[in-house]
Amino acid sequence: MSAWSWILLACIGCYALKLFGYLIPLAWVEHPVVARATTAMTVGLLASLVALNTLTDGGRIVLDSRLVGLAAAAVALKLRAPYIVVVVLGAVATAVARLVGLP
Amino acid sequence: MGLSIAAAVGVYGVSFGALAVASGLTVWQTQVFSLLMFTGGSQFAYIGAAGGPAGAVSALLLGVRNLVYAAELKGQLRPRPAMWPVYAQLTIDESFATAVAQETTDEKKRGFWTAGLGIYVAWNLFTLLGALVGDWLGSPKVYGLDGAAVAAFLGLLWPRLKNRDAVAVAVICAVVTIALVPALPNGVPLLVAAAVAAALGIGRFTLPGREVRP
Numbered sequence: 001m002s003a004w005s006w007i008l009l010a011c012i013g014c015y016a017l018k019l020f021g022y023l024i025p026l027a028w029v030e031h032p033v034v035a036r037a038t039t040a041m042t043v044g045l046l047a048s049l050v051a052l053n054t055l056t057d058g059g060r061i062v063l064d065s066r067l068v069g070l071a072a073a074a075v076a077l078k079l080r081a082p083y084i085v086v087v088v089l090g091a092v093a094t095a096v097a098r099l100v101g102l103p
Numbered sequence: 104m105g106l107s108i109a110a111a112v113g114v115y116g117v118s119f120g121a122l123a124v125a126s127g128l129t130v131w132q133t134q135v136f137s138l139l140m141f142t143g144g145s146q147f148a149y150i151g152a153a154g155g156p157a158g159a160v161s162a163l164l165l166g167v168r169n170l171v172y173a174a175e176l177k178g179q180l181r182p183r184p185a186m187w188p189v190y191a192q193l194t195i196d197e198s199f200a201t202a203v204a205q206e207t208t209d210e211k212k213r214g215f216w217t218a219g220l221g222i223y224v225a226w227n228l229f230t231l232l233g234a235l236v237g238d239w240l241g242s243p244k245v246y247g248l249d250g251a252a253v254a255a256f257l258g259l260l261w262p263r264l265k266n267r268d269a270v271a272v273a274v275i276c277a278v279v280t281i282a283l284v285p286a287l288p289n290g291v292p293l294l295v296a297a298a299v300a301a302a303l304g305i306g307r308f309t310l311p312g313r314e315v316r317p
Contacts, residue, residue, distance in 0.1 A: 003154060007132055010149055010159040011139035014166040018142075018191040021173020022182075030178055037301040038171050039310045040272050044300020045168045046196075046260040047273035048280040048293045049144060053253045055281055059289045069250025070257060077261045087115075090254020095247030 064103040069094035115255065116226040118248035119146055120233020126150045130234045137230040141223060142166055142195050148290055157288070164290035168297065172199035179203060180212050193219030200259045268308040276300050 001009075028034060054070050055061055072093035076086045116137065123133035128150070136146045145162035173194045176182075180202060182190050198219035205211045264270050276296040283292035304310060 006159050010162040013163045014140045017166045018169045018194045021170040022177050022187040024174050036304040040300045040304025041297050043263050043272050044276035045297050047276040048296035049256045051277035051280045066250050070253050073254035073257045083258050086258045087254045091247035091251035094250025
């Protein structure tokens with residue numbers, strides 16, 4: 001299969017997953033066990049995404065300046081900074097850390 | 104909050120565009136990802152796994168969480184069935200997080216549309232920009248854009264850490280993810296972490312933040 005085929009297949013599949021969520025009967029979503037699972041799963045997925053984006057690169061563990069960005073973002077969140085400030089600080093802290101020679 | 108998320112995440116689109124072109128995709132292929140797939144984690148996963156079947160599987164695995172978001176949004180926003188295809192396209196981390204953080208159904212809908220449409224437009228414009236100037240820009244890492252992604256996800260997680268159980272679930276899932284990364288293909292550790300979180304939630308961990316609907 002060509003690159004285009006795989007790209008379109010992945011795009012259609014990802015959209016189908018989103019649409020399927022709306023086709024599921026509402027009762028499934030409102031069931032208490034499902035509610036407990038989905039609430040916890042959202043926290044777990046976001047925590048997993050933080051870990052993946054901070055500590056991995058191409059399927060390998062990599063420790064680098066992103067840790068500085070994570071720390072800066074955490075401090076900003078602790079000080080109740082707006083979301084946009086948190087994100088920009090994460091980028092600036094990471095870039096500055098690289099500028100001074102960290103990986 | 105919706106617009107500020109849109110601005111922040113749109114900027115990250117530059118690095119997707121630049122990285123996609125750097126990985127060998129054409130500008131058109133890069134743009135199709137942002138127009139059709141429109142879910143950042145999956146788009147990065149496709150490129151991170153070097154495309155092809157591994158890229159497609161990684162993208163789909165990371166996209167499973169959107170199914171959960173969609174089911175939850177259907178319950179909280181109650182959109183008309185005719186609108187489901189449009190809601191589905193705009194269902195992503197940020198529109199979900201923005202919607203469920205609001206108090207009333209009207210505010211939830213406004214948050215969903217503002218974040219969803221705002222990010223869709225910004226994400227696509229900045230993807231194009233990143234793809235076009237990628238070569239000139241050099242590595243997105245010099246500008247700390249990978250650090251912006253870290254901060255963006257932490258910013259979405261932070262408001263959910265309202266009690267000790269929520270923090271415990273987050274820490275356990277982060278540790279599980281990192282422990283499994285060296286052993287499993289791209290995307291799979293994330294799914295295992297999701298399954299672990301679901302099991303913890305059904306078990307004795309009680310997470311706050313889900314209001315009872317009237």
